[in-house]
Amino acid sequence: MIPMWMSELSQRSGLPVATIKFYLREGMLPPGTATGATRAHYDETHLRRLRLIRALVVVAALRLEDVRTILAAVDDESLTLHEVVGAAHTRLSATDASSPASSEARARVDALVRRKRWRLATDSPHREALAKGLDALSSLDQPVSDDLLDEYAAAMGPIARREVGSVVGEAPATATERAVVGTVLLEPVLLTIRRMAHEHVSAGRLGRKS
Amino acid sequence: MIPMWMSELSQRSGLPVATIKFYLREGMLPPGTATGATRAHYDETHLRRLRLIRALVVVAALRLEDVRTILAAVDDESLTLHEVVGAAHTRLSATDASSPASSEARARVDALVRRKRWRLATDSPHREALAKGLDALSSLDQPVSDDLLDEYAAAMGPIARREVGSVVGEAPATATERAVVGTVLLEPVLLTIRRMAHEHVSAGRLGRKS
Numbered sequence: 001m002i003p004m005w006m007s008e009l010s011q012r013s014g015l016p017v018a019t020i021k022f023y024l025r026e027g028m029l030p031p032g033t034a035t036g037a038t039r040a041h042y043d044e045t046h047l048r049r050l051r052l053i054r055a056l057v058v059v060a061a062l063r064l065e066d067v068r069t070i071l072a073a074v075d076d077e078s079l080t081l082h083e084v085v086g087a088a089h090t091r092l093s094a095t096d097a098s099s100p101a102s103s104e105a106r107a108r109v110d111a112l113v114r115r116k117r118w119r120l121a122t123d124s125p126h127r128e129a130l131a132k133g134l135d136a137l138s139s140l141d142q143p144v145s146d147d148l149l150d151e152y153a154a155a156m157g158p159i160a161r162r163e164v165g166s167v168v169g170e171a172p173a174t175a176t177e178r179a180v181v182g183t184v185l186l187e188p189v190l191l192t193i194r195r196m197a198h199e200h201v202s203a204g205r206l207g208r209k210s
Numbered sequence: 211m212i213p214m215w216m217s218e219l220s221q222r223s224g225l226p227v228a229t230i231k232f233y234l235r236e237g238m239l240p241p242g243t244a245t246g247a248t249r250a251h252y253d254e255t256h257l258r259r260l261r262l263i264r265a266l267v268v269v270a271a272l273r274l275e276d277v278r279t280i281l282a283a284v285d286d287e288s289l290t291l292h293e294v295v296g297a298a299h300t301r302l303s304a305t306d307a308s309s310p311a312s313s314e315a316r317a318r319v320d321a322l323v324r325r326k327r328w329r330l331a332t333d334s335p336h337r338e339a340l341a342k343g344l345d346a347l348s349s350l351d352q353p354v355s356d357d358l359l360d361e362y363a364a365a366m367g368p369i370a371r372r373e374v375g376s377v378v379g380e381a382p383a384t385a386t387e388r389a390v391v392g393t394v395l396l397e398p399v400l401l402t403i404r405r406m407a408h409e410h411v412s413a414g415r416l417g418r419k420s
Contacts, residue, residue, distance in 0.1 A: 014309065048350070055346035058309075082412045089405045099224060099268075118410040126406045133399040136265035140258070142391050144399060151372065152403045155365040160407035162361065181352050183408055189343040189354060190404070191397055193362045195299045196336045197370035198393055200328040202292045 003033070003041035013050040020050065026064075028053060028071050052177065060184055066091050070184065074176050084176045085183050092184070093129040101131030108134060108146070116153050159190075213243070213251035223260040230260065236274075238263060238281050262387065270394055276301050280394065284386050294386045295393055302394070303339040311341030318344060318356070326363050369400075 010017045023029040029049055032040035049071075056067045073079060073087035109131045113120050120127065137144050163182050220227045233239040239259055242250035259281075266277045283289060283297035319341045323330050330337065347354050373392050 051346075051349045055350060058305075059343050059346040085412055086409065089408065093402060093405060095268075113406070116410075118406060119413045120406055120409055124406070124409060126402050126409065130399065130402045130406070133269050133395070133402060136261075136269040137391065137395055137399070139261045140265060140387075140391050140395075142388055142395075144396070148372065149399075149403070151369060152400050153407065155369060156400070156404045156407040159361060159365060160404060160411045162358065164408060164411045177350075178352055179412075181347065181350050183405075185343070185347055185350075185352075186354070187401055187404070189340065189347070189359075190362050190366070191401070192303060192336050192340045192343060193359070194366040194370060194397070194400070195303060195393075196323070196328060196330055196334070196340070197363065197366040198299065198374060199296065199330055199334060199336065200326075201370045201374045202295055202389075203329045 003043055004047070005039070005041055006032075009042045009046060009050070012047055013054065015050055015054060023050070023053060026068065028068060048177075052181070055181070055185055060188055062092075062184075070180060074180055079176075081175055081179050085179045088180050088184055090125045093125040095125070095129050095132050099132075101128055102135050105131035105134040105138070108149075112146070112149050112153065115150070116157070213253055214257070215249070215251055216242075219252045219256060219260070222257055223264065225260055225264060233260070233263060236278065238278060258387075262391070265391070265395055270398055272302075272394075280390060284390055289386075291385055291389050295389045298390050298394055300335045303335040305335070305339050305342050309342075311338055312345050315341035315344040315348070318359075322356070322359050322363065325360070326367070 004012070006017055006020065010020060013020070020029065024031060029046060032042040032046065034040050053067060053071070056062045056070065057064070062070075069091045070088045073084045076084070079087070106127065109127050112130075113127070134144055163186060164179075214222070216227055216230065220230060223230070230239065234241060239256060242252040242256065244250050263277060263281070266272050266280065267274070272280075279301045280298045283294045286294070289297070316337065319337050322340075323337070344354055373396060374389075
């Protein structure tokens with residue numbers, strides 16, 4: 001690999017030097033190879049890591065502490081791919097334990113998982129996150145029907161199979177990063193397309209003040 | 211409506227009095243009816259507004275400034291439903307103008323919109339948001355294929371029609387709030403179901419360390 005100085009790393013990643021130094025201090029970016037008392041050089045792996053951080057911060061709009069947790073999982077070689085993706089999702093679905101979901105909402109989530117025959121860990125954080133979402137919508141008199149949940153689940157099943165399928169068989173060196181990118185960074189892409197579809201549908205139906 | 215004191219409002223909304231007073235100062239919650247120099251009472255509309263704020267902050271994990279913008283749109287009676295939803299989505303899809311998307315990614319987004327025959331404003335912020343998402347994934351050597359975009363679009367079309375359809379015909383008083391809730395608060399529900407589907411699929415396929 002051709003070594004890069006900090007200035008080139010900054011230019012190619014599109015990030016200011018001060019930002020890169022911050023990520024170095026935080027341990028989110030591995031140190032470069034020292035070439036003197038105050039200088040170091042970097043390589044493509046550093047550039048790649050910076051692009052990943054930038055995408056998680058800017059495109060996925062994650063908080064820095066979530067990015068840190070996700071990167072730690074990517075770097076932990078003792079984890080399986082499934083565990084890395086799980087760690088990333090767990091972080092994103094983490095909810096405030098001080099206000100638990102209602103038992104009714106939890107029962108509806110359990111019923112959905114059974115209907116779909118999904119193999120889901122009993123302590124999967126998605127269960128509680130979904131239950132809390134259902135509670136929030138109910139508290140606003142806009143309960144989510146089981147029909148809509150089933151429609152979401154029916155739509156997401158094939159999409160998840162396709163997304164996960166694209167990761168299997170990749171070179172191990174980048175497989176974990178790919179898995180995280182493919183799950184976390186595709187979320188805003190999917191949501192944006194949903195917003196586009198909403199704009200299209202509502203342009204025709206809600207254009208008049210009701 | 212039966213009036214409530216601040217203490218009851220706090221208890222029924224599950225929010226501390228200090229938090230409610232903060233929302234009052236910020237203008238996110240309309241003032242109550244003054245019943246003396248330092249006391250006021252509140253009604254169900256206040257409780258409802260607090261539940262909406264709480265859901266946007268806790269469940270949708272929005273930043274306070276985004277919540278403020280969305281509430282301002284809900285309260286603006288000069289806007290059509292379509293405009294209110296548009297304002298909410300615009301805020302969520304807003305991207306940093308200092309690093310524009312590539313012309314190649316923009317062209318791919320335009321092509322998607324044409325393929326789907328979507329009526330989308332030429333200045334819709336979703337176009338730029340999606341193009342930036344495509345750029346980010348490309349910069350990580352994980353380009354999103356047109357096939358996957360089409361699959362997302364095919365899945366989101368019927369879902370958007372159903373979601374928007376549930377809003378049409380509602381009582382005008384709550385129609386705008388319903389539209390915002392139905393678009394913004396259903397996003398985390400949909401994403402959580404996608405994460406569940408991922409956990410299920412990857413449990414079977416990625417469980418071994420590659």
